Amino acid sequence: MKKCLAGLLAFSLVMVAGCGQSTVSQGNDSNTGQPTEKVVLKLGHALPVDHTVDLASKKFAEIVAEKSNGTIEVQVFPSSQLGNEKDMLEQISLGSQDMGVIVAGAYGTIFPKLQISSLVYVYRDMDHALKVMNGEIGKELTDELLKERQIRVLDPFWYYGTRHLTANKPVKTPDDLNGMKIRVPEVAIQKDGLSAMGAAATPVDFNELYTALSTGVVDGEENPVTTIDSSAFYEVQDYLMLTGHIIANFMISISDSVYQKLTPEQQQILMDAAKEAGKYNNEITIAAEEKVVNxxxxxxxxxxxxxxxxxxxxxxxxxxxxEDIWGDLYDRIQSVK
Structure with missing residues (x-):
């Protein structure tokens, strides 16, 4: 019977680890030599290995390990290994995934107010975006997300990139966009935004976009410059318009059920590490964008x-x-100086 119970326990731990949940293992404190429990947290994101957000996620893991003297290990799973962004958010909400670094607009799929982060020109510039998300409005939104979906945001603004327009003719004003088919992701608020800018917004799957551009199915597209470069859109697009219509950000979050199992000291370590890694992410992403434009x-x-x-x-x-979703939220964001 004891052997059976031990086997079942080992199997349960393997299953929990496989589903992206935290595990606890026995270890020794490096300073005292006394036995300690090691917490292992699994963090997922959708971007490929060595993308700036992957580098920042690994930096977060390094900082956590250092600040906790190795008693907390963060394992990073890139490239949607734990599911797509909506799936990961649902799992974090339910407590079946520990953590995620997920683009803010995706949170809008489970908490509609955060759709506003994908609205064109909701932010004047990077400084404005930081003031909003690190200020009263950002706290209000993340507090509501915690209350409604049990997802605790550790840092609300890891810079993802600024979306710009490409095409095979120059675009300087909305009139120049008239009649042009511009690819957008299958996100209603982004489609509405490009339409309001003057384009014929046309959803196309990202995996089909290069072909759609080269064959004329669409006339142009919009993405951060790092994506424009890595996807070789410069081969089929002549002009890059620095419209800066969406300033996109990730939010790093943790399941509140997981968070509540940690000690106050461990909780503070995660909070501090998220802020420190966020600054690192913002610096390397801005530097990458400046380099890529050239x-x-x-x-x-x-x-x-x-x-x-x-x-x-x-x-x-x-x-x-x-307005029926977010009331006066847009006006409040615009009033932030």
């Missing part, structure tokens, strides 16, 4: 500085459509 120019793209002020009213126009 590289795209060298690869033959013409860089256009459009008249952004003529595109920006699109944000307010789309915001009215979603």
């Amino acid at each position: 590289e795209l120019k060298e690869k033959g793209m013409t860089i256009i500085e459009p008249e952004k002020e003529k595109f920006m009213p699109a944000g307010a126009a789309v915001a009215k459509k979603y």
Whole structure:
């Protein structure tokens, strides 16, 4: 009977680890030599290995290990190994996945108010975005997310990138976009945003986008410059317009049921490490974007500085459509100085 129970326990621990949940194992404190329990947390994200968010996630794991003297281990699972972003959020909410670094717009699939992060021109610039998400409004949103979905945000703003427009003709004003088929992801608020900017917004699966551009199924697309470069869109697009219409961010979060099992000291370690790794992420992502714009120019793209002020009213126009979801949230964000 004892052997059977031991076998069942070992099997249960393997199953828990396989599902992305935390595990606890016995170890020794490096300073005192006394036995300690080691917490192992599994963190997932959707981006490939060595993407800036993957590097930042690994930096987070390093900081946690250092600050906890090795008593907390964060294991990073890139490339949607633990599921796509919506799946991971559902699992974190239920407590069957420990942690995730997930783009803020995806949180809108389970907490509709956070759709606003995918609204065109909701932020004036990076500084504005940081003030909003690190301030009263960001706290309000993350507190509601915690209350409604049991997901605790450790840091609300890891910079993902700024989305810009590409096409085979220059676009400087909304009139230039008239009639142009611009690919957008299958996200309603982004489709609404590009339509309000003047485009014929056309959803196309990302995996089919290069072919769609090369065959003329769509005339252009919009993405962060790092994605434009890594996907070789410069081979089939002549112009890069620095529209900066969406400033996208990740939020690093943990299942509250997992968080509550940690000691206050362990909780603080995770909070501090998330902030420190977030600063690292923002620095390397901004540096990568600046470098890539120059590289795209060298690869033959013409860089256009459009008249952004003529595109920006699109944000307010789309915001009215979603007022039943977020009330006066858009106006409050615009009032942040």
